[in-house]
Every structure is written in C-alpha cells, then in structure tokens.
Amino acid sequence: MDYRVIKNNDLFLMTDHYGDIPGNGSQSGLYMKDTRFLSEMKLTINGKRPLLLSSAADENFLARIRLTNEHEEEGGEVQFWRESLELIRERFIYEEVLYETISLTNFSTKPLAFDLGVSFEADFSDMFLIRGFQPAEELGKVTDRKVDKSGWHATYQGADGVQRDTDISWGGEADFLSETDVIGFAVKLAPTEVRRITFTVIPSVNGIRPVTNPREIALAELQATYERWMEQSPKVESDSKVLNQLYNRGVQDLRVLLTDFGHGLFPVAGLPWYAVPFGRDSLIAALQMLPLNPDVARGTLKMMAAYQGTELNPWKDEQPGKIMHELRNGELARSGQVPFAPYYGSIDSTPLFIVLAAEHAHWTGDTETIAQLMPNIERALAWIDEYGDRDKDGMVEYYQESSKGISNQGWKDSADSVVHANGDFAAAPIALVEVQGYIYQAKSRLAPIVEQLGHHELAQRLRTEAESLRQRFDGAFWMPDENFYAIALDANKDQVHSVTSNPGHLLMSDIISEEKAKIVAERLVAEDMFGGYGIRTMSSGSTGYNPMSYHDGSIWPHDNSIILLGMSRMGFKEEASTVINGLLNAAEHFEYSRLPELFCGYDDTIGYPVSYPVACSPQAWAAGTSVLIIQAMLGLQPDTLNNIVRLDPFLPQGINNLTVRDIPVANGTISVVLKRKDGTESLQVEVVDNSSGCSIEMINRSPDTALN
Incomplete structure (x- = not known):
C-alpha cells in the first residue's frame, strides 16, 4: 500500500x-x-x-x-x-x-x-x-x-x-x-x-x-475492544505460517471494518473508498463471517431490511422490495446530486439478502430472526418475481434506469465486464449466470426454514419455483463448444460467449448437476483460468482478457472464496486445494499477509503477484476469504434445523495439521483437529470439543479420512 x-x-x-x-x-x-x-x-x-x-x-x-x-x-x-x-x-x-x-x-x-x-x-x-x-x-x-x-x-x-x-x-x-x-x-x-x-x-x-x-x-x-474480539473469535493453528498469518490478519481486518449504524455490527465494504454500507459486499462479507461471528449476519440483515426499497424511483434504480446497493451520506448524496442515499442498482443484493438469512438460520438454528424478517423476505421474493424478471422468462435481469447509476449491476460492475466473443459489450437487460444460482439457493435454502415456521404453502411454492429454474438453467447458459457456462444472457437472450469465474459461484448454490459441477471445477483450475495465485475473473483465451483490468482477467480473493466454498460442499478437494495454495502463495507477497481487494491476473512465472494500483486494502470480503478457507478445509456444513454438523475435511499439499477451536455453531462451539498421517494422504480427524448441541457427522468421500 x-x-x-x-x-x-x-x-x-x-x-x-x-x-x-x-x-x-x-x-x-x-x-x-x-x-x-x-x-x-x-x-x-x-x-x-x-x-x-x-x-x-x-x-x-x-x-x-x-x-x-x-x-x-x-x-x-x-x-x-x-x-x-x-x-x-x-x-x-x-x-x-x-x-x-x-x-x-x-x-x-x-x-x-x-x-x-x-x-x-x-x-x-x-x-x-x-x-x-x-x-x-x-x-x-x-x-x-x-x-x-x-x-x-x-x-x-x-x-x-x-x-x-x-x-x-x-x-x-x-x-x-x-x-x-x-x-x-x-x-x-x-x-x-x-x-x-x-x-x-x-x-x-x-x-x-x-x-x-x-x-x-x-x-x-x-x-480492550480488539482483545475481546480476538479472544471471542475462533483460534486457528497450523504448520503453515502463511495460513496462520492470513487468518489472523483477516480476523483483525474484519473487526476494523465493522460499524454499528444502529442495527448491530455491520461490515462496510473496505478502505479507503468504501467505508460505507453496501448491499452485495456487506452481505457476502457477513456470509463469510458465519464461522467467525454469526451475530454480524443478524446486524447486516436488519440494516438491509431498514433500507429496503419502498417505491418506484428510476433516479435511484429503486423498486419496492429491492435491497440497496450502496448508501452514502455526503453532501452530494444528501442534496440529490448523485443517487446514492441510498442507491439500489444491484441485481444480486436482493437474492443475497435471502441467501444470508437462510444460511444464518441453518448455521445458528435462529429461526426467530427469520420470523421477524418475514415481511422483508416476502417483499424481496416479490421483487425477484416481479421487477427482477420483468419479461417473465424465468430469469432475473438488470437494466440501468438512473442517468447517474451503474450500467453493469452484478459484482463485476465495470462497464466492460460483460463482453461478447466479437468484442461487443452485452446490451441490457442482462441475466447473469451466478445471479440465477443465488436465486435458486435463496429459495431452496429458505423453504425448510419457513416450513418449520408454519408457512407450508410458501415453502412448497419456493421449492417448485427453485426446481423450475433449475430445469431451465442449463439450456439457457450451457455453451457446448466451450463445455462451460456463459457469463450471461443479453437483451436478445443470446449467450455472452466468455469463459469467466462467474459460473464458479454455481457450485455453492447447488443448481447444477454433479457432472457439470465437476467440469466447472476442473476448468477453473485449468491453465487459462488459474495462473498460480488464484482463479482469474476471465479466461486468458477469451475476448476481452486483460490481466491488468478490474474484472476481465484480474484475481479477486472473495470470488475465489465463494468458489472454494462450493468446491468444498461438492467434495472437489483437489481443485479446492489448488485454489487455497494459490491464495496462500499470493498472501506471502503482500504486506502483513493481507489479501487486497484484487490483484492482477498474471501467472506465477513472474515470481510474485502484481498489485492492482487502486485496490482497497483492507477490504471486507477479501479479509473474509481467510475465514472461508478454513471452513472449506474443514468441509464444515452445519444443519442445525436437524441438529447435525457435517464435516468433509481435507488438507492442501504442504499443510499437515490444522487445529480450529471455538467455532460458533448453533447454541455453542465446536473445535476440530486435522492431522495428516506420516506425510501420507490419510487424514485423522478429532472433534476435541462440541457444545453446539448437534451431533457430528462425517461425509465419507475420502476413504483415508477417519474420525476419532
């Protein structure tokens, strides 16, 4: 820096x-x-x-x-x-x-x-x-x-x-x-x-x-405030110095980025330019922080609910039920010269609001928060079906209405991030591939929670809508010639023919088959997508690739972390290990072992990751990457509605032991020790503490993994 x-x-x-x-x-x-x-x-x-x-x-x-x-x-x-x-x-x-x-x-x-x-x-x-x-x-x-x-x-x-x-x-x-x-x-x-x-x-x-x-x-x-935060956070010890440093740095960075705007602890996006409430960024950071401090998710959800859209306001890209993108409190926003008080130009904040609500409940068993937020959740669901899908084709698209708003309204929000093979930028309305996955995850993960709360008709409707989306999805986005998913559909419903990291988010959502998921995971660590320090945002073989760009070939740690979470959930341990080692290799070269917002997408033959000149550092969802790396290695999947915590652990090459203590789950904590046996691939797993009230269940994908 x-x-x-x-x-x-x-x-x-x-x-x-x-x-x-x-x-x-x-x-x-x-x-x-x-x-x-x-x-x-x-x-x-x-x-x-x-x-x-x-x-x-x-x-x-x-x-x-x-x-x-x-x-x-x-x-x-x-x-x-x-x-x-x-x-x-x-x-x-x-x-x-x-x-x-x-x-x-x-x-x-x-x-x-x-x-x-x-x-x-x-x-x-x-x-x-x-x-x-x-x-x-x-x-x-x-x-x-x-x-x-x-x-x-x-x-x-x-x-x-x-x-x-x-x-x-x-x-x-x-x-x-x-x-x-x-x-x-x-x-x-x-x-x-x-x-x-x-x-x-x-x-x-x-x-x-x-x-x-x-x-x-x-x-x-x-x-004393920071000492309490570190004491109350899970403790990580391993034989990898850089992993230990990266995790501890991430925990400290997440603390400094927390602000209470009157609804509980809330992660602002990053320093120096984004120390304000965001929709997408803050929701993803809170999702990453579930293994660290689930209370942050509750504060984030309440903050989002407080600013949920209430009217049709094209200047702010606002519609009823929509979750905001960004809230500014400066002179220009307050005097109406820019539409950011707040601004709603985000296509994914609304489904991610529901995803976070659902995942928080599955992690903690706290269905009371869902019950309190049901009016907001129902308005968000209505927005998805009405304003998110204006042409009623079953896909959610974005379209900029504000003259001073954002043209591309997914997480890759630069103007050149959705580009056809001929070099033309895609015309809106645009349906992003990962957003459909978020919607599937939101509805399918919410369904059992609302059913437990007695909303049986809503639960059935959510399951039906999620399955309908899943059945339409492959036909719309799969590119047979690339054997991969397109980044988006444009205004003409044509596929935007680029190979990007966006489909990696589908692994978390469970919208695609295991066969297609394996293809996606393998492509993401292939040479055109992975250069040694992380998964690139765009394939080096795609039109528009530029390793120095913001979204067309750079490497974003949070993007990698979401993909990692999906790889872990689906059991793609070899690919997940490759990504983790890449991120650790990158972290060794940055000040304080801190992963920045993004860095350039050059491969590791240079010998070091190339910094992006205006990347924020610390950045919340970059800091949260360190927490998801630990969750991925543990294969930790709480199902507290059924009083089960599932583990599917692995250790990447070069790491032989990992101890994680005091992970908050349900009504208590769990502590887990992973050890590789004598340099082999065999893994010994020991749950040394479990006060969560849930039983521990191993997912036995690896015959060499044993639970003590």
Whole structure:
C-alpha cells in the first residue's frame, strides 16, 4: 500500500507513509460520513520534512510512524546533527475522535533546540468530488475558520443544509503561529529527554460532537475492544505460517471494518473508498463471517431490511422490495446530486439478502430472526418475481434506469465486464449466470426454514419455483463448444460467449448437476483460468482478457472464496486445494499477509503477484476469504434445523495439521483437529470439543479420512 489507514466505527484516517495528509490534490484525509474533515496535516522540523525510518499500521486501529531529522549546517557550522532526534507519531481513533501523540526524544549527547511545526486544513470535500465527480450544482462553503495558539477550528455549511465542523486542540498553548498558520512549538530537550504533544481532532455534524476521553483511557478501551474480539473469535493453528498469518490478519481486518449504524455490527465494504454500507459486499462479507461471528449476519440483515426499497424511483434504480446497493451520506448524496442515499442498482443484493438469512438460520438454528424478517423476505421474493424478471422468462435481469447509476449491476460492475466473443459489450437487460444460482439457493435454502415456521404453502411454492429454474438453467447458459457456462444472457437472450469465474459461484448454490459441477471445477483450475495465485475473473483465451483490468482477467480473493466454498460442499478437494495454495502463495507477497481487494491476473512465472494500483486494502470480503478457507478445509456444513454438523475435511499439499477451536455453531462451539498421517494422504480427524448441541457427522468421500 502507498498509504496508511486506520479506522474505528464511522471515522477513518488515510495518510502517506510519513503520517502526513499532504494536501495539494492528495486523496488522503480524515473522513466521516463521506466527507473529508481534514485535508491537510503536515509535520515539520525547523520548516523541513523529517526523514522516514519506519511506518506501520498493522494493528488497523493504531498506527506508528518513526521519523528523524535531517542534517543541518550553516556556514560550515553544524546546527542540527543528523539523526539526533527521534519522532514517533502514534495515532488512533476512538468514538469518532482522532488522537495523535508526537513523541520527541533527544538521542544526541548535547541539548537540542528546534521548532516543531504542524499545519492543518479542512476542505470538507465530498468523497465523490475527491474521486473525480464533477458537480452540476453549487456546493457549500467554509463559513468560519479560526486558528490561535490553543486551537484550530473550521465550519462548513453544505448545500444539503448540514453544518460540518472540525475542531483541533493540543492540551495547552503553542509557542507561535506563522504567517501561513503553521502552529509552532519551540522545543528544548536535554540528552535522553522526551516531550510528548497530543493533538485531538473532533469532527462533528450539525453540532453533535462525539464524547472525548483522556488519551490513555481512550486507548485502553480501544485496545480492550480488539482483545475481546480476538479472544471471542475462533483460534486457528497450523504448520503453515502463511495460513496462520492470513487468518489472523483477516480476523483483525474484519473487526476494523465493522460499524454499528444502529442495527448491530455491520461490515462496510473496505478502505479507503468504501467505508460505507453496501448491499452485495456487506452481505457476502457477513456470509463469510458465519464461522467467525454469526451475530454480524443478524446486524447486516436488519440494516438491509431498514433500507429496503419502498417505491418506484428510476433516479435511484429503486423498486419496492429491492435491497440497496450502496448508501452514502455526503453532501452530494444528501442534496440529490448523485443517487446514492441510498442507491439500489444491484441485481444480486436482493437474492443475497435471502441467501444470508437462510444460511444464518441453518448455521445458528435462529429461526426467530427469520420470523421477524418475514415481511422483508416476502417483499424481496416479490421483487425477484416481479421487477427482477420483468419479461417473465424465468430469469432475473438488470437494466440501468438512473442517468447517474451503474450500467453493469452484478459484482463485476465495470462497464466492460460483460463482453461478447466479437468484442461487443452485452446490451441490457442482462441475466447473469451466478445471479440465477443465488436465486435458486435463496429459495431452496429458505423453504425448510419457513416450513418449520408454519408457512407450508410458501415453502412448497419456493421449492417448485427453485426446481423450475433449475430445469431451465442449463439450456439457457450451457455453451457446448466451450463445455462451460456463459457469463450471461443479453437483451436478445443470446449467450455472452466468455469463459469467466462467474459460473464458479454455481457450485455453492447447488443448481447444477454433479457432472457439470465437476467440469466447472476442473476448468477453473485449468491453465487459462488459474495462473498460480488464484482463479482469474476471465479466461486468458477469451475476448476481452486483460490481466491488468478490474474484472476481465484480474484475481479477486472473495470470488475465489465463494468458489472454494462450493468446491468444498461438492467434495472437489483437489481443485479446492489448488485454489487455497494459490491464495496462500499470493498472501506471502503482500504486506502483513493481507489479501487486497484484487490483484492482477498474471501467472506465477513472474515470481510474485502484481498489485492492482487502486485496490482497497483492507477490504471486507477479501479479509473474509481467510475465514472461508478454513471452513472449506474443514468441509464444515452445519444443519442445525436437524441438529447435525457435517464435516468433509481435507488438507492442501504442504499443510499437515490444522487445529480450529471455538467455532460458533448453533447454541455453542465446536473445535476440530486435522492431522495428516506420516506425510501420507490419510487424514485423522478429532472433534476435541462440541457444545453446539448437534451431533457430528462425517461425509465419507475420502476413504483415508477417519474420525476419532
């Protein structure tokens, strides 16, 4: 990453490696509610930028940047000997307040005297402006700006009628202000002496200020929150260092991306640009987190239900019952200049809402949440049948109605992601292959739950509709010449002749036969789709393939994780092992063993995965990949409605033991140990704890696997 980012709740800070917000067109800043509350924060020593020693934000909520001074001479006389001064910038966010402490230590043998300068600015820019959107209407303006030796303040009156403020204090008085409003501290340090200055930055909206705490108390409470999260999460140990690191990093990243918007814990999509509620992204991340913390699914479902579509609104691509795509709270969204408050242009958020509800119930046995959400679920089902399938051909299609909306409304939402073999982009309405799988999974997995709740007629209807879709599906999407499924059907119901990763999601849904599923799994790890670091989004032999593209040849970890889950469920262990090893190979090369949002689709002959230049990191569904890797290796399939937990485990080549403790299932937890016998393929499985209230059942696909 060429930036450093920390977050807590709805506030995040992005800086360069020096810890500065440099201004001058930089996208760095302190952000809350899609607004930049700090657009500049720069530190100088005697008017010069310090030298960088180290920069780390591996703890997500806490960053430390270590700096030192330049060598200064005047007329041949040393004024400031190089590396005499150590500066440590330590910053964290708690309760939507930024705390930054600058520690200054004299490591020379003589007293030091120097000027520490800090400058601030706040432009209150909307996130859309920072990312290049050109507004057609007039925006608000900064109406007040005050700087003195004891504090810094700015006020912005937005075109949306909202007042936004930034207040900064530093626990005393500075020694001077420059003509350019640089806040100056005249520092004198004896040898080994340390001085600390803490800046407190408070953003607020309409005068509602967050609670501030003494720095030490705030940091202790924040650290305790993360310690509890790690303690309450399942523990993973293996003989693979990178697997251990990837899992632990994923668990930490998922925690920092959780925000409570009033309905419970909810995973925002990612940092820095998507720290907001999403439909598809957040639903998939919550699905990935079922083995980690099922409560997140409940909070996510309630959040989605709260913003479910209620009207026909073409500007927002909204229809009754539809689940949102993205919710923004900045000036442009609130003033109606962009349709994102919220925006509904997603074809898969609605079926994924039902998928998550159903899978959460199967995992936890919590049918009460389904009962509470039944009105929302029924409206979502009605949307699928009415607005999702407007031409009544039995397939769900998308079509952009908003003039400022998204043209492609599946997870591959770039404009060039659905391309014919002749190079033409598919014309809408477009029926995506994986979306039909999501709908099948939603209806077939929901049916036994609603039947248990007494909705017998609805349960039968869902089964009938799911079976009808399954019977029509192959004839519509199977490409005999490619021996694979098409990515989509276009407006003319013609197949979009591309080989992509999308059909891999069908393995999770169970809509296709075991024979076709095996063909799909094998093709996904063939050379044209798999280059050593993961499954590509598009075959290297398809028109439109570009390893540097966003969706046409790149590698997305979350895409791989969904495919992995399906491979595991269907028993394709060899193919799943190949994918896992590829992702582990990639993770070894990324900072902190963190898989980013995506990376380029070059093969492993280069020797390392090639970064995608603007990939978000951390990203929720990329972080959730680490959890699904563990679930896939265990072959863990809870069926709590029938009080059964099924296991179909395997270990990829190079991993000989795996211990997973305290996996939340039903009303308790289970812990499982996998061991390979003496370097053979034989696997010993031991359930060392089971307080779930469910019986453990082995799926005996592998004769060499034995349960103790």
